[in-house]
Amino acid sequence: MRAPVSWIRELVDLPDEVTTEQLAHRLTDLGLKLEAIHRSGAEISGPLVVGRVLTMESEPQKNGKTINWCTVDVGDANGSGDPQGIVCGAHNFAPGDLVVVVLPGGVLPGGFEISARKTYGHVSAGMICSARELDLGEDHDGIIVLPSDAGEPGDDARPVLGLDEEVIEFEINPDRAYALSLRGIAREAALAYDAPYRDPAWRATPSANADGYPVEVEDPAGCPVFVARTVSGLDPAASTPDWMARRITQAGMRPISLAVDVTNYVMLELGRPIHGYDADKLQGTIRVRRAREGERLTTLDGVDRELSPEDLVVTDDSGIIGLGGVMGGETTEMSATTTGVVIESAHWDAVAMFRTGKRHRLTSEAGKRNERGVDPTICGAAADRVAELLAAHGGGTIEPGVTVVGRPPEPVTIDMPADLPARITGIDIDPLTAVVDLGEIGCTVHKEGDVITATVPPWRPDLTDPFDLVEEVARIVGYSEVPSVLPPAPPGRGLTREQRLRRRVGRTLAGAGCVEVVSFPFVGDAAFDALELPGDDARRHAVRLANPLSAEEPSYTTTLLPGLFRQAARNLGRGVDGVSLFETGTVAFPVDRGPAPIYGVDWRPSDDELAKLLAAIPEQPLHLAVVLAGERERGGWWGEGREAGWADAIGIVRRLADELGVEVQVAATTRAPWHPGRCALVSVAGAAGEELGHAGELHPRVCRAFGLPQRAAAVEIDLDVLLRHAVDVRPGPDFSTFPVAKEDVALVVDASVTAAAVEAALREGAGGLLESIRLFDVYTGEQVGAGKKSLAFRLRFRAPDRTLTEAETGAARDAAVARAAEVTGAVQRS
Incomplete structure (x- = not known):
């Protein structure tokens, strides 16, 4: 809402020394947030x-x-x-x-x-x-x-x-519709400086009589008050006065014609939307009712609209002539030949206005005010003001007929404990102060015992309960007076187990050179196609949003990889040599248990109702995804660099599991979007055997689809599973002061046997003396035969209490080789 300062000063006797900046700051303190101060002539200099x-x-x-x-x-x-x-x-x-x-x-x-x-x-x-x-x-x-x-x-x-005019633009909260007018803003300015205030709606209005334009309201709940006045004999060539056109422009609207400009001016002045009909185009009695199925209306913006039975409409004998409170119709529009105007000043149900505007995607200055709720008691004053201005500047005559249908709703009365403002705000507010402050905003207030009773002014429909009154008192006393008190931290609390573990995950990945990102969590079929997911893949069955942000990506993701791949490609496209990115986030898998029930907000659902609600919510496991692309080790004078590969992806998972104290096992598998021969299934080792996820090198076609290097690698695991098996406190390693014994073994196995399987067998056979095992060489060639490969492992043995003898070391090595031969068919290479 834009408010010219000179217009505010016409309604309020502000002190001369108050600057525009000071006024804007004080009104912001009262809840009218400053958006900008406009000075139309600020960019003009010179003569x-x-x-x-x-x-x-x-x-x-x-x-x-x-x-x-x-x-x-x-x-x-x-x-x-x-x-x-x-x-x-x-x-x-x-x-x-x-x-x-x-x-x-x-x-x-x-x-x-x-x-x-x-x-x-x-x-x-x-x-x-x-x-x-x-x-x-x-x-x-x-x-x-x-x-x-x-x-x-x-x-x-x-x-x-008016180039020396200053205009304050405010951001008006939806619950403060009264501030969408100079009447409301000036009242706040008067409150801010305790200055005399002249209400522009305060005027003597003529009583209703039988000579007014005929009006019938069939839906009094939707339209409680309808006032009609008529002005005849207007000069069609009469122009809008310069002062009025200038103020309308300063308020952010465009001058059009005298008749239209007068209704807009009064709306800006009083906050009461007004509509004018060309009197010569009206046919018979004006009626207000709900639309019927199949009815249509072409509104003033030229759009032909199919109406809903919930829409409030204005009709005459020719049919529908306007969407009540939102926008008029073309058939009765005022034009350059209009000589007579029937003025409509009506109060409309705010909820109906809001729903009509949303249903038709129709925004207007009138609808913006009506849907928030405006003063129902000034319909007559607004109509009289419009008639007065049309007669004064258009040469017209105000007809004596006055139509008033209905009456304003009864004002709301609220009882509030006298000490409630002090208890809620923490400020020492005396009950008498609360009484005075509520009176300042227009309430009729009296105190009886420990209860303050306030009758809410008609321009404040947002005040509905005692806590609304507390807020009014607090903003007048000053939010700056609210004390800043830190609540005492209860003993024995802190981060939850999951929070601590997730922080360990983040620190471990950061230590591995990864950077955390947050991606757009929605996908479409194009992303699944780029991942080359089969048609029956469970990840294609996603939760579809009823009102998605993007029509191309309407579903909540079942995998973090698409967003992560796009982030990596964007960074690589901007000249980064290599990226290591990770993301943690929930994914959603539909449960197909039907729609969730919708409960009201005025009571707490029962336990059974909550159970039904939760049962319809899709499963949302927490996932972790990592992408490694481009340069993994930088080259230089010390040697050549190295690009990321499948081993780096699996190494990330192993490092993370080791930090959390979880033993994992790796097995070869095939799963999109990974390369068929370079994909590993990672599971929790031992009896649990729960699948964690997959790691490995991406398929080249997937890399091309997302703009990644040809040999990028990726990881995606179920972080909930990993955290469930994690240890809260990871024990430190045991160190022995006795020397280590090293043994190397080379085993020949079929090419289909994985190194992980051989390593697991060696570890099992070696027993408790084995300290570590590492694969350091893989060989294929004529010396081992076709379809075979040689895997060389370095075994380190150590005892905590003695130096191992050669015989003990040899026995442990032989036991390890024997177990590998038994499990994998390995033959020791001579």
Whole structure:
């Protein structure tokens, strides 16, 4: 909402020394958040003066354009007093008119500098300005013609145009509809400075009589009050007064015509939306009812709309003529030939207005106010104000007929414990202070015993319970007075087990060189296609959103990989040599148990109702995904670098499991989007055997689809499973002071046997003396035969209490080889 400061001062006797910045700051303290302060003439510098056109000669040009060579009297503003020669392309003025002239040396909005220059065969010393050139509106077809009493040639044009006006723009919360008007903002300004306030809605209005335009309201719940007045004999050529057009523009709206501008002006002034009908186009009685199935209406924006039985509509004998409280229809629209206006000032049900606007995706200034709730008691005052302005500036006659149907709803009365403001805010607020403050905002208040009873003013429908009253008292006392008190931390609490473990996961991955990212959690079929998921893959069965942010990605993801791959590709595309990214987040798998029940918000659901609600919620396991692409080890003078591969992905999982104290086992498998021969299934070792996820090198086609290097690697595991098996405190390693014994073994196995299987067998056979085991060489070739491979392992043995003998070491080594031979068919290579 934009509020010109001069308009506020018309309604409130603010102290002269109060600056615009101070006023905006104080109103922000009261809850009207400052958005901006606009000064329309701030970008204009140099001489901008009133000029009188002396001569005007039309000169057709070869390009088909006709220009006017003008001489303009600018008084002494040019330093000589001589007329100023100016070329102008507009034709909406004549000799004798007062115009706005910017002289050489002036600068217009956008940094447009004005100088004397030769054009169309003349030296044009200045510019005759249009509204758009001065940033006063969008009109660029004609220049601004000032009223005959606007001033003398050479006078500063800024005050005449309102360019010295300051406008405060506020961000108005949805519950403060009263502040979408100068009436409401001025009331807040009066409250801020305890200044006298003149309510623009306070006026004597004529009583209803039988001569008014006939109106019938069939739905009084949807339209409790309908006031109609008629103005006849309007001059269709009457223009909007400059002061009114200027204020409408300053408030962020566009002047259109006198009849429309007057209704908009009163809406801005009082906050009460008004609609005007062309009296000659109305046919019979105006009726308010709900729309019927199949009815349609073409609204003022030219859109043909199919109406819902929930829509409130205004009709006459010809059919529907408007969406009540939202937008009128084309058939009764006021036009340039309108000489009679029937004024509608009606109060509409806020919920119905909101639903109608959402249903038709229709936003209007009237609907914005009606859907928030406006003062139902000023319908007559608003209609009378519109009639008054139309008669004063359009030469019309206010007809004596006055129609009033219905009555405003009864005001709301709220009982509040007298000590509630002090208990809720923590401020020492005396009950008498609360009584006074509530009276300041317009409540009728009385205190009886320990209870304060407040009757809410009609312009504040947002006040519905005692805590709303507490907020009003608090904002007047000042939010800055609320003490800052840190609650004492209860002993014995801190991070939960899951929080501690997740932090360990993040630190471990960061130590491995990975950077955490957060991706867009929604996907579409294109992402699943790029991952080359089979048609029956469970990951394609995703939860689809009813109102997705993107039509191309309408489903909640079942895998973190697509978003992570896009992040990696974006970084690589910007010149990064290598990326190591990870993300933790939930994925969702539908449970197909039917839709979730929808309960009200005015009671707590029972345990059974909550169980039904939770049963319909999809499973949402916490996943961890890692992508490694590009340079993994940097090259330099010390040697060549190395790109990320499948071993790095599996190593990440092993490192993470080791940090959490979980023993894992790795087995070869096939699963999209990984390369068929370079994908590992990672499981919890031992009897549990729960699957954690997969790691390995991505399929080259998947890499191409996402713009990754040809041999990128990735990991995705179920973090919930890993954390469930994690140990809370990882024990430190045991160290022995006795020397280590090293044994190397080379085993020949079939090419299909994995190194992990051989390693597991060696570890099992070696027994408790084995300290570590590591694969250090893989060989294939003629020496081991076709279909075979040689795996070389380095075994380290150590005892905690003695130095191992050669016999003990040899026996442990032989036992390990024997077990590997038994399990995998390995043969020791000689």
